[in-house]
Each structure stands twice: as C-alpha cells, then as structure tokens.
Amino acid sequence: MNPEQENPDIRTDGAEAETASDVERLSADIGRIHTLCEILAPAFPQIEAGIPPEDETLTAPLTELTVLLAELHPADAAGVLESLPPRERNIVWLLVRPEDDGEVLLEVSDAVRETLIESMDKEELLAAVDDLDADELAELADDLPHQVVAEALQTRDEEERAQVQAAMSYSDGQVGAIMDFELVSIRADVACEVVLRYLRRFDSLPDHTDKIFVVDENDALKGVLPIRKLLVADPEEQVENVMVQDVVRFRPEDDVEEAAQAFERYDLITAPVVDENKKLIGRITIDEMVDVIREESEADMLNMAGLQEEEDLFAPVWDSVKNRWMWLAINLCTAFVASRVIGAFEGSIEKIVALAALMPIVAGIGGNSGNQTITMIVRAMATGQLSGMQAKRLLKKEVGVALANGLIWGTVMGIVSWLLYNDLGIGLVMVAAMTLNLLLAATVGVLIPVFMEKAGRDPALGSSVLITAVTDSGGFLIFLGLATVFLL
Amino acid sequence: MNPEQENPDIRTDGAEAETASDVERLSADIGRIHTLCEILAPAFPQIEAGIPPEDETLTAPLTELTVLLAELHPADAAGVLESLPPRERNIVWLLVRPEDDGEVLLEVSDAVRETLIESMDKEELLAAVDDLDADELAELADDLPHQVVAEALQTRDEEERAQVQAAMSYSDGQVGAIMDFELVSIRADVACEVVLRYLRRFDSLPDHTDKIFVVDENDALKGVLPIRKLLVADPEEQVENVMVQDVVRFRPEDDVEEAAQAFERYDLITAPVVDENKKLIGRITIDEMVDVIREESEADMLNMAGLQEEEDLFAPVWDSVKNRWMWLAINLCTAFVASRVIGAFEGSIEKIVALAALMPIVAGIGGNSGNQTITMIVRAMATGQLSGMQAKRLLKKEVGVALANGLIWGTVMGIVSWLLYNDLGIGLVMVAAMTLNLLLAATVGVLIPVFMEKAGRDPALGSSVLITAVTDSGGFLIFLGLATVFLL
Numbered sequence: 001m002n003p004e005q006e007n008p009d010i011r012t013d014g015a016e017a018e019t020a021s022d023v024e025r026l027s028a029d030i031g032r033i034h035t036l037c038e039i040l041a042p043a044f045p046q047i048e049a050g051i052p053p054e055d056e057t058l059t060a061p062l063t064e065l066t067v068l069l070a071e072l073h074p075a076d077a078a079g080v081l082e083s084l085p086p087r088e089r090n091i092v093w094l095l096v097r098p099e100d101d102g103e104v105l106l107e108v109s110d111a112v113r114e115t116l117i118e119s120m121d122k123e124e125l126l127a128a129v130d131d132l133d134a135d136e137l138a139e140l141a142d143d144l145p146h147q148v149v150a151e152a153l154q155t156r157d158e159e160e161r162a163q164v165q166a167a168m169s170y171s172d173g174q175v176g177a178i179m180d181f182e183l184v185s186i187r188a189d190v191a192c193e194v195v196l197r198y199l200r201r202f203d204s205l206p207d208h209t210d211k212i213f214v215v216d217e218n219d220a221l222k223g224v225l226p227i228r229k230l231l232v233a234d235p236e237e238q239v240e241n242v243m244v245q246d247v248v249r250f251r252p253e254d255d256v257e258e259a260a261q262a263f264e265r266y267d268l269i270t271a272p273v274v275d276e277n278k279k280l281i282g283r284i285t286i287d288e289m290v291d292v293i294r295e296e297s298e299a300d301m302l303n304m305a306g307l308q309e310e311e312d313l314f315a316p317v318w319d320s321v322k323n324r325w326m327w328l329a330i331n332l333c334t335a336f337v338a339s340r341v342i343g344a345f346e347g348s349i350e351k352i353v354a355l356a357a358l359m360p361i362v363a364g365i366g367g368n369s370g371n372q373t374i375t376m377i378v379r380a381m382a383t384g385q386l387s388g389m390q391a392k393r394l395l396k397k398e399v400g401v402a403l404a405n406g407l408i409w410g411t412v413m414g415i416v417s418w419l420l421y422n423d424l425g426i427g428l429v430m431v432a433a434m435t436l437n438l439l440l441a442a443t444v445g446v447l448i449p450v451f452m453e454k455a456g457r458d459p460a461l462g463s464s465v466l467i468t469a470v471t472d473s474g475g476f477l478i479f480l481g482l483a484t485v486f487l488l
Numbered sequence: 489m490n491p492e493q494e495n496p497d498i499r500t501d502g503a504e505a506e507t508a509s510d511v512e513r514l515s516a517d518i519g520r521i522h523t524l525c526e527i528l529a530p531a532f533p534q535i536e537a538g539i540p541p542e543d544e545t546l547t548a549p550l551t552e553l554t555v556l557l558a559e560l561h562p563a564d565a566a567g568v569l570e571s572l573p574p575r576e577r578n579i580v581w582l583l584v585r586p587e588d589d590g591e592v593l594l595e596v597s598d599a600v601r602e603t604l605i606e607s608m609d610k611e612e613l614l615a616a617v618d619d620l621d622a623d624e625l626a627e628l629a630d631d632l633p634h635q636v637v638a639e640a641l642q643t644r645d646e647e648e649r650a651q652v653q654a655a656m657s658y659s660d661g662q663v664g665a666i667m668d669f670e671l672v673s674i675r676a677d678v679a680c681e682v683v684l685r686y687l688r689r690f691d692s693l694p695d696h697t698d699k700i701f702v703v704d705e706n707d708a709l710k711g712v713l714p715i716r717k718l719l720v721a722d723p724e725e726q727v728e729n730v731m732v733q734d735v736v737r738f739r740p741e742d743d744v745e746e747a748a749q750a751f752e753r754y755d756l757i758t759a760p761v762v763d764e765n766k767k768l769i770g771r772i773t774i775d776e777m778v779d780v781i782r783e784e785s786e787a788d789m790l791n792m793a794g795l796q797e798e799e800d801l802f803a804p805v806w807d808s809v810k811n812r813w814m815w816l817a818i819n820l821c822t823a824f825v826a827s828r829v830i831g832a833f834e835g836s837i838e839k840i841v842a843l844a845a846l847m848p849i850v851a852g853i854g855g856n857s858g859n860q861t862i863t864m865i866v867r868a869m870a871t872g873q874l875s876g877m878q879a880k881r882l883l884k885k886e887v888g889v890a891l892a893n894g895l896i897w898g899t900v901m902g903i904v905s906w907l908l909y910n911d912l913g914i915g916l917v918m919v920a921a922m923t924l925n926l927l928l929a930a931t932v933g934v935l936i937p938v939f940m941e942k943a944g945r946d947p948a949l950g951s952s953v954l955i956t957a958v959t960d961s962g963g964f965l966i967f968l969g970l971a972t973v974f975l976l
Contacts, residue, residue, distance in 0.1 A: 026750075034878075073753065073754060075752075075753035075754065076753060079753070082868075083868075083874060083878075085878070085881055196684075196719070199719045199720060200719065200720055200721075202719075202720050203720065204716065204717075204720060205716040205719060205720060207716075207755065208698075208755070208757065209716055210696075210698060210757070227715055227719070228692065228693040228695075228697055229692075231684070231687045231688065231690075231693060231715070232687060232688055232690050232691065232692060232693060233688075262514075263778070264775075264778050264779070264782065265561065265563035265564060265567070265595075266561060266563065267695065267696070267775040269696065269698070269757060269774070286757070286774055286778075287752075287755040289778075290751070290752050290774075290777075290778060290781065291752070293778065293781055293782060293785075294752065294781060294785070297781075297782070297785030297786070297788075297789070298785070298867065300785075300789060301785070301788060301789060301792070301863060301867070302863065302867075304789070304792060304793075304863075305792075305859045305860055305862075305863035305864075305952075306856055306859060306860050307860050307863065307864065311864055313864070313868050313874065313878075313882065314881070314882075314885065315885075317885060317888040317889050317892060318892070320885070320889045321889055321892050321893060321896075324857070324860050324889070324893070325893070325896075327856060327860070328853060328856055328857060328893060328897060329897075331852055331853060331856040332849070332852075332853060332897060332900070332901065334852075335848060335849040335852040335853065336849065336901075336904070338848055338849075338852075339845045339846060339848060339849050340845070342844055342845040342848070343842075343845040346841045346842070346844070346845065349837070349841050349844050350838065350841045353834045353837050353838045354831075354834070355844075356830055356834070356837050356843075356844035356847075357827045357828070357830040357831040357834065358827060359844075360823060360826055360827060360830070360848065360851075360960070361820070361823040361824065361826075361827050363848075364819055364820075364822075364823040364826075364960075365816060365819060365820060365823065368794055368815065368816055368819040369812070369816060371793045371794060372793055372794050372795050372812050372815070372816075374793075375789060375790065375792075375793035375795065376793075376795065376799055376801070379786065379789070379790075380571075380801050386571060386801065390522075390571070390573070390801075393573055393802070394801065394802075397802065397803075397805060397808070400805040401805050401808045401809055401812070404805060404806070404809045405809060405812070405813070405816060408809075408813075409816060409817075409820060412820070413820065413824075416824070420831075464793075472848070472852075476848075
C-alpha cells in the first residue's frame with residue numbers, strides 16, 4: 001500500500017530540538033508566558049494605555065510575549081487566558097492578535113468568555129465576530145450584547161442571517177444549535193470527473209470535508225459521496241453508482257449527546273442534518289462532537305462534586321460562592337436529617353457512648369458502596385446499555401455483592417470493635433448494621449437511577465447526594481436502632 | 489458556495505418512518521433484541537447446539553433476531569452484547585455474523601471481551617482476527633491466548649509482523665500502542681495530478697484519510713498534503729508548493745491523553761507519528777482519540793466513585809467484589825481513624841450528648857466543600873491551565889470562599905442548634921467549628937493536588953477519598969475539641 005515506507009535508510013542528522021514533540025513545546029510556551037507576565041507586571045499600566053513601557057529593560061520581554069502569543073493557535077491562546085488571573089488575563093488579551101479574537105472567544109470557557117467580552121468595546125467586538133461563520137456567530141450570540149449581535153447581522157447577507165437565526169432557535173442540547181452550514185452538495189446524475197472539476201472551482205473546501213452530500217432537485221438528501229471513494233473512483237462513473245445511500249443522518253431536534261455517541265460508534269467525521277422532508281439543512285462535524293463528549297463528562301464530574309457549572313479559576317470570591325452554594329445547602333439539609341436521626345437515639349448514646357464513635361463507620365461504608373453501585377448503573381444508562389427490564393436482575397446481583405461485602409467487612413470491623421470495647425454485643429451489632437446498610441445502599445443504588453429514568457430525569461444529576469443521604473440517615477438508624485434493641 | 493441549497497421547494501411526500509432519526513431507530517432495535525431474547529429463552533439449548541428450535545413458533549423470532557443482528561453495525565452489536573446477561577450474551581454472540589466477530593471484539597469493553605473470547609475455540613478466534621489490521625491485532629493480542637496470537641502472526645507477512653510487534657512494544661498509555669500503519673505517503677517533487685493518479689491506483693484509501701504524508705527519500709516527514717487542498721489545487725502544481733510544513737506530529741512515546749488534547753485543540757482528524765530521526769512510522773486517528781477522551785473521563789468518574797475499572801454490568805458477584813474491595817478497604821481505614829478521633833472525646837459526648845448528633849454536620853459540609861475545591865483544581869491541572877506558581881493565589885481565593893461559606897452556613901446551623909438545644913454555647917461552637925473545617929477543607933483541597941503533581945502523581949486518583957478523610961477526622965477533632973474547651 002505504501003511502498004516508500006519500506007526503505008530502511010534513516011536520516012540521522014535531524015536536529016533534536018526540532019523533533020521535540022509538539023505537546024512538550026506547548027507546555028514550555030505556556031510556562032514562558034506566565035514568567036513573562038510576572039516580569040512585565042510593573043509595566044501593566046503602560047501596556048493597558050497602549051504606550052511603550054517606561055522601564056526600557058521591559059521592552060524585550062514585551063516583544064517576546066507579543067511574538068509568542070502571535071504564534072499560538074487560538075485554542076492554545078484560549079488555554080493561556082483561562083490559566084491567568086484577571087489582571088494578567090486582560091494584558092494578554094490586549095496583546096493577542098485582533099484577527100484571532102473571534103476564534104479565541106469561541107474556544108474559551110463560558111465563564112472566561114464573559115470576562116473577556118466585558119473588557120471589549122462595541123467596535124472591538126464587531127471586528128472580532130466579523131470573520132466568523134454563521135454557526136459560530138450564533139454560538140457567541142448569547143454572550144454578546146444585543147446591540148452587537150444586531151449590527152453584526154446587518155453586515156451579513158440574507159442567507160447567512162437566516163442561518164444564524166435558525167441556529168439560535170434551537171436549544172443548547174440540540175443538534176440544530178451546533179450544526180454548520182458550510183457544506184458541498186452535488187447531484188447524483190453527474191460523473192465523478194465533473195465533481196472533481198466542480199471542487200476545483202472552490203478557493204478552499206470547508207473544514208473536515210470528508211464527504212460530499214448528494215441531493216436531488218429539491219435538496220432532499222439522497223446519499224453521500226465520501227472523498228475517499230471519489231479519489232479512487234473511475235472518473236467516468238456516475239456519482240449515483242459510487243455514493244453511499246445508507247447514511248447516518250440527524251434531525252436538528254436530536255439530542256447532541258446521542259449524536260456524539262453515534263459519531264463515536266460509527267467513527268464519523270461529518271454527518272448531514274436533514275429536516276422532516278429529508279431536505280439537507282446543515283451538517284455536524286467531529287470537532288463539535290468531541291467538545292460535546294468532553295463537556296458532558298466534565299458536567300458529570302462537576303455535578304458529582306457539587307459544582308453547578310464550570311468555574312473561572314480566578315473568579316471573584318462571590319461568584320464562586322454563588323456557583324457552589326446550592327449543593328452545600330442540599331448537603332446541609334441531608335446532614336441535618338441524619339443529625340435528627342441521631343438525636344432520636346441520644347438516650348442510647350448516653351448509656352453506651354461507644355455508639356457515637358462507631359456510627360460514622362456504618363454510614364461511611366454504606367455511602368461508599370452505594371456510590372459504586374449508582375455510578376456503574378448511571379454509566380450503563382448513559383451509554384444506552386440498560387433498559388428497565390434488567391433492573392430486577394441487576395438488583396439481585398448488587399444485593400449479592402452487598403451481602404458478600406457486608407459479611408466480609410462487617411466481620412472485620414465487628415472483631416475490631418469487639419476487641420476495642422471488649423464487648424461481643426457491640427461487635428455483633430456492627431456486623432449486622434454494616435451488612436444491612438450495604439444491602440440498603442445496593443437496593444437504593446439500583447432503584448434511584450431506574451426511577452429517575454422512568455420519570456424522564458437525568459439519572460446522573462444529584463444521584464450521589466441522594467444515595468449518600470439515604471445511607472447516612474439509614475446507617476445511623478439501623479446501627480443505633482439495633483444497638484437500642486439488643487444492647488440496652 | 490452551495491447554490492443548490494437555495495432552492496426553496498420542499499418535497500413533502502417523504503415517508504415519516506424513513507426519516508425517523510438513526511438514534512431513535514437504534515434504541516428501538518436494541519429493545520426489540522432484548523424482547524426477542526426473552527421470547528427465545530426456551531430454545532436456548534437448541535440454539536447453542538446449532539439445531540432448529542423444537543417449538544416451531546420460535547423459528548420466526550429466531551430468524552428476526554438473526555436478521556436484526558446482521559444489520560447492526562459492529563459497534564452497536566458490541567453495545568447489545570454489553571447490555572445482556574451472560575446466558576443471553578452467549579446466544580447473541582453465536583448469532584452475530586462470524587465476519588463481524590473481529591470488529592465486535594475490538595469494540596466491546598475489556599471485561600465483556602474476556603467473556604466473549606472465553607466462549608470461542610481456537611479456530612473461531614483465528615477466523616475472527618484474520619481480517620484485522622496489524623494495529624487492531626496488536627490491540628486484541630493481550631486478551632487472546634498466546635497460541636492464537638502466534639498462529640495469527642504466522643499468516644501475516646514480514647512487514648505486518650514487525651508492525652504488530654512494534655505496536656505491542658509500547659505501553660497502554662503511549663501513542664505507539666494505538667497508532668496504525670495504514671497511510672498514504674508521497675514525495676514532495678511530484679505534481680498534484682500525479683498524486684491524484686497515484687491515489688486512483690488504490691482499491692480503497694485508509695479510513696479517515698484527510699491528508700497524505702509527504703516524505704523524502706529516507707521516509708523523513710517533510711509535511712502533509714491535506715486532501716482539501718489537493719482537491720482545489722492546480723493539477724500542474726508541485727506538491728511541495730501545496731503541502732503544509734507546520735504539522736502537529738507525535739512521537740510513539742508521547743502520552744495518549746496529551747495527544748487527545750492536541751487533537752481536540754487543533755481539530756485534527758489524523759496526525760503523523762515520527763521517530764527520533766523524523767522518520768514517518770505511523771499515524772493516529774481521531775476515532776482512537778475520541779475513545780481516549782471517553783475512557784479518560786470514565787476512568788476519572790469510576791475512580792471518584794471508588795471502582796477500580798470498568799465493570800461488566802452482569803459480572804459474577806465475586807468479580808464485582810474484587811473490583812470494589814480496595815476502595816471500600818481504604819474507606820474503612822479512614823472511617824476508623826475518624827472513629828478513633830471521636831473515641832478520644834467520649835468523655836465530652838457523655839456529658840453533652842447533643843455533640844454526637846451535631847458532629848456529622850460539621851464533617852459533612854467540610855467534605856462537600858473540599859470536594860468542590862479539589863475537583864476544580866484537578867480539572868484545571870488536567871487541562872494544563874494550572875502551574876505551581878499560581879497555587880498561592882488560588883489558595884487565597886479558596887480561603888476567601890471558605891470563609892464566606894463558613895460564616896453564612898455556620899451561622900444558619902448555629903442558630904438552628906441554638907434553638908434546638910436551647911444552648912447559645914452549642915450554637916457558637918457550631919459557627920466556629922463549621923468555619924474552621926471549611927478553611928481546613930479549602931487549604932487541603934488546594935495543597936493535595938499541588939503536592940501530588942509536584943511528586944509526579946496523577947492528582948485525580950484518590951484525591952476525593954483523601955480530602956474526605958481529612959475533613960471527617962479534622963471536623964470531628966475541631967468540633968469536639970472546641971466543645972470540650974468551651975462548653976465543659
């Protein structure tokens with residue numbers, strides 16, 4: 001397939017520095033930018049005012065920083081901006097090449113995008129969005145001042161205005177909101193040679209063009225012509241004999257996470273978006289899908305940790321407090337309930353104070369085990385592997401696992417408590433309470449996500465808080481209840 | 489750009505069923521397969537023996553199931569297999585078209601792959617891997633019996649054997665382990681027209697071919713020729729005038745997660761892998777990178793929940809116990825330490841039993857808040873946004889957030905405890921203990937990941953367990969300590 005690769009000769013004079021991997025080079029660049037920001041700190045007022053630094057020894061670092069930033073890919077510039085505290089971020093943002101502004105705004109996180117947009121005036125914003133495609137403008141539109149969006153739309157032609165408005169009409173989680181409109185379409189009844197000639201008339205093809213969309217006279221999608229096939233096809237062959245008809249297609253109302261899963265399963269690069277009449281209206285591309293996959297997993301992680309949304313590392317204290325208060329409040333409520341459960345057994349604790357020291361162990365292992373169960377099930381549901389039908393079977397299995405773990409770890413802690421307090425009764429209550437709380441954790445760990453899904457809710461959201469609430473209060477109740485019945 | 493799209497006529501006679509999105513159709517198919525498995529349960533012994541079902545009413549469902557499975561993409565067949573309990577999984581695996589076996593094995597999760605390979609004999613395995621590329625065979629090799637790998641290698645030519653062995657020589661997290669060898673390379677001193685003629689000689693181009701690699705006579709990489717550029721280029725133009733020289737390239741020793749981040753940032757589809765002499769040795773493709781991104785985020789999530797690795801949903805109870813025991817054991821140890829802290833204050837609890845009920849609130853809010861801090865920082869580190877230099881600044885901010893939250897929520901719970909126990913002292917101790925524990929959580933939440941990274945360890949691994957251990961024991965110590973000093 002690739003005869004030139006068989007040549008065993010190796011050129012050995014390659015300069016080492018040049019072959020250092022790109023990954024390493026970038027991280028060195030970012031480190032250097034941080035250092036330059038520190039060196040330049042005294043000259044910040046001058047840089048902000050757009051005049052040369054008073055201290056002439058700072059001219060060289062300033063030039064170096066400007067050159068470094070100009071060489072950065074917009075995505076890397078976005079990463080640098082996210083990594084800097086507010087003052088430094090503003091300075092670097094001033095030094096980024098204005099023609100990169102739009103791309104950088106698209107790449108930074110929502111929280112940082114807000115701070116950058118706030119620092120720009122209307123003219124700068126209009127210049128920044130001027131080069132963007134319709135779908136990119138639509139993506140930024142929510143964060144831009146209304147006035148800017150309105151003026152930016154006026155400079156576009158009728159078709160683009162319609163595209164921006166179409167993209168903005170879909171909600172964040174829908175395919176329509178991330179589709180783009182740059183695509184190449186052809187008719188089925190032309191020869192491949194004609195297609196090649198047609199393509200040569202473009203100045204450049206849209207990013208990620210791996211296939212050409214084949215439509216009929218009404219723009220209805222008939223199939224796709226993969227470039228891979230076009231390149232090896234006989235130039236005389238008609239497109240309809242080369243094209244693929246069985247195509248993964250999406251509707252603008254489709255869920256982006258499901259679309260991303262389809263991209264992953266079928267190894268897609270681009271896919272057509274069609275309306276209810278099969279009319280081709282746009283396409284979605286793998287780069288957007290990769291972002292969806294990344295954001296989805298990050299959102300899960302943030303939610304599990306009790307953060308509402310991605311936070312600017314250097315956000316003002318008060319913004320961070322607002323981003324985090326809700327889960328803290330929920331946590332306080334569930335902790336309060338658990339506290340009242342303990343309160344109900346204060347009489348027992350007064351008599352056997354050892355109970356106070358042992359009860360967090362019972363609650364803790366239940367929470368840990370319940371989180372294991374619920375994470376596994378939520379994950380299986382997210383990848384579509386689990387239907388309600390199997391819930392019974394899974395419950396049986398998880399109860400089995402809980403029973404095994406309860407007897408093993410319950411016995412370990414039972415023996416430890418027996419030796420520690422020299423009281424066999426306390427040991428036996430530990431074994432029983434730990435086993436029962438693990439069984440409770442397994443049952444609730446299966447049932448919470450199953451019911452959440454039946455109710456049409458996202459089973460990931462808050463499931464960890466819920467299970468911990470149940471295993472805490474439940475664990476205290478079981479342990480203190482058993483102790484009250486059998487030890488007093 | 490696409491004049492045919494402007495035609496406003498819409499064909500309205502499209503059959504609705506046909507335009508149902510692919511996403512919906514797949515989930516219906518999977519549901520149907522589950523139902524058919526239930527219907528066919530009585531005939532499982534006959535299906536396993538390869539004879540027609542005794543009960544003739546089951547012939548039709550069996551045919552339907554076979555047809556449905558034959559129509560599934562191997563990735564979907566893999567999803568179906570993962571979603572089925574062991575017995576049903578075996579039946580479906582028997583019915584999957586043998587020519588899909590290799591692809592399906594590549595797609596299923598590690599845990600399920602093991603169960604499938606166990607059910608196959610040597611001939612079936614050899615037939616399954618026969619169609620695979622060198623890099624795919626290398627990917628499966630670890631899970632296959634040695635004998636099968638050895639025999640499979642004998643049927644390959646010298647070059648492929650060398651490729652399989654090269655791929656197997658890299659560890660799981662390295663680019664070399666996932667690179668593939670199917671690539672098209674050309675010389676720089678030919679015309680674009682020659683390239684197009686050369687490509688036409690292929691039966692088919694490798695998957696994801698979005699660029700052709702330009703090499704010199706020693707196979708050293710000189711640049712890449714994106715297909716997008718080739719298609720619009722003047723056929724007479726020399727490749728060296730069209731090719732791109734500034735190319736993101738990787739070394740086989742590079743970390744796959746860093747490579748995946750580069751793919752994400754630069755919107756790559758394929759990228760060259762070169763050795764220390766710049767010699768082109770393979771390429772990596774976006775589909776592998778998407779898997780890396782997905783697996784990375786899943787591993788983080790599983791680790792946070794205390795699971796060692798992805799688990800087969802229907803694994804035997806004992807396998808699940810083994811997958812989960814380690815984190816449960818660690819959790820028990822930290823809970824035991826916390827329990828001993830409480831034990832040290834048994835005298836105080838005996839005198840004021842309310843302390844036992846209130847102490848979990850102090851520990852709980854510390855754990856919640858600490859997890860918020862640590863998650864944010866670990867995430868920033870994973871995306872390379874955080875260098876050690878900013879740790880001090882971040883610490884200052886997090887301490888500020890903790891102080892605000894501590895005063896707000898501490899006061900709320902302080903008032904509640906005061907009213908509940910009618911004791912102002914208890915209320916004041918609550919305020920102080922909650923604020924102090926939140927400050928402890930913030931400090932440790934910043935320091936743990938910073939030290940982990942300095943020590944060269946993955947800051948994500950176990951960080952949640954560590955912070956909870958600190959805030960539990962610390963919370964009990966602070967609260968009970970303050971109570972002992974001020975209330976007794």
